[in-house]
Amino acid sequence: MIKIFKIPLSFLRKDFQNAISYKLQFISSLFAILFGTFIFFTFSKLFENANSPLLHEYNNNYFAFSLIGLALTDFTFYIAKSINQEIRNGQLNGTFEELILASKNHILFLISIVSYPVVYGLLRLSTFFIIGIFIFNLDIEIVKEQVYLPLILILTILSYLGVALISASYTIIFKSGDPFNALFFTFSGIFGGVIYPVKALPEISIFISDLLPITYILESLRACLIRGNELDLYSNIIFLSFISLFMMTAGCLLCSLALKRAKKTGSLIYY
Numbered sequence: 001m002i003k004i005f006k007i008p009l010s011f012l013r014k015d016f017q018n019a020i021s022y023k024l025q026f027i028s029s030l031f032a033i034l035f036g037t038f039i040f041f042t043f044s045k046l047f048e049n050a051n052s053p054l055l056h057e058y059n060n061n062y063f064a065f066s067l068i069g070l071a072l073t074d075f076t077f078y079i080a081k082s083i084n085q086e087i088r089n090g091q092l093n094g095t096f097e098e099l100i101l102a103s104k105n106h107i108l109f110l111i112s113i114v115s116y117p118v119v120y121g122l123l124r125l126s127t128f129f130i131i132g133i134f135i136f137n138l139d140i141e142i143v144k145e146q147v148y149l150p151l152i153l154i155l156t157i158l159s160y161l162g163v164a165l166i167s168a169s170y171t172i173i174f175k176s177g178d179p180f181n182a183l184f185f186t187f188s189g190i191f192g193g194v195i196y197p198v199k200a201l202p203e204i205s206i207f208i209s210d211l212l213p214i215t216y217i218l219e220s221l222r223a224c225l226i227r228g229n230e231l232d233l234y235s236n237i238i239f240l241s242f243i244s245l246f247m248m249t250a251g252c253l254l255c256s257l258a259l260k261r262a263k264k265t266g267s268l269i270y271y
Contacts (some may be wrong), residue, residue: 007108012081015116025127033074033127040066040195041136054197058226061139063132068221069194071128072156075121076214077185078138079160082117083110083168084178104133107252110168114161114270115228122153145233151219152237155244159213162247169254172262188214213247 019026044063051060058065070117087110090096098208103109188194191205192214209215216236223233228249 001252007103008112011112012115012119013178014134016119019120028129030124034125034131036040036070036074037128037136038066040070041132048201054200056188058197058222059141061226063136064139064226065197065222066137066195067128067132068225069218070147071125072214072217072221073185073189073194074128075125076160076163076217078117078121078124078161079114079157080181081178083113083164084171084181086113087142087171088176089187091171100259107255108167110165110255111161113219114157114164118157140225141227145230148220148233148237149224152217152240154236155215155240156213157246159217161242162244162251163213165251165255166247170250170256172255172258188212191215193218213240213243216243 024119041063044066045270047060047062048056055062055065056235087096090099099109100106113153122182129138129140133140144209162186167178170180171178187208190197192212193206193209194214198206198209198215198219218234220233
């Protein structure tokens with residue numbers, strides 16, 4: 001069991017040391033959260049007295065609604081791009097082939113890359129809410145459903161770990177580019193209920209929202225932090241569990257096939 005955590009901890013230590021070696025970049029990236037929160041706080045003033053039917057189930061709290069969407073998109077983006085980015089860097093500096101050939105469990109090796117992005121993403125996620133609460137008076141309710149927050153975060157990480165693995169399989173084969181993540185986050189931003197409720201979308205496009213993990217993640221978190229709706233929360237967690245399982249299975253399978261093909265064709269050494 002200890003050996004399983006050895007590789008993730010190695011990546012965590014390596015990436016953390018690399019991050020703090022660029023102190024200004026590290027600190028400025030956290031300050032960027034302040035400006036992003038400020039923009040959405042200001043924008044939320046447009047809806048302060050609007051009493052929109054679409055926001056009724058969110059207690060007409062558009063600032064909390066949009067900040068949850070912004071913070072979770074930021075968090076998931078760091079996870080989704082991590083493996084693809086690490087593989088591409090390894091291809092360019094010639095270390096990827098050596099690392100893959102030296103690892104006994106290729107999937108565990110690829111998953112381990114996400115260890116630092118998850119920790120850093122959680123730090124950024126917490127910073128969004130700390131800034132929102134203490135600087136912009138973010139109104140978050142203390143409801144009993146908040147006990148489900150750790151489960152929702154675990155399912156979120158698993159879902160987007162699957163996304164990261166699918167994206168990585170493309171990079172292993174085709175080297176440059178990341179079309180899957182680009183399309184996935186474009187659809188998530190438009191149809192996932194990030195900055196406006198899914199019910200605001202044309203009815204014909206609702207089925208797209210139903211296929212995206214971000215839809216269930218955001219609705220689950222909003223049920224925990226804004227309205228305390230148990231029925232919505234349970235159904236969203238169930239759907240999110242199935243999507244997480246599907247994404248992880250698809251990601252692991254595609255990466256395994258991509259690595260087998262790359263070894264067979266000898267393309268691991270190419271960049």
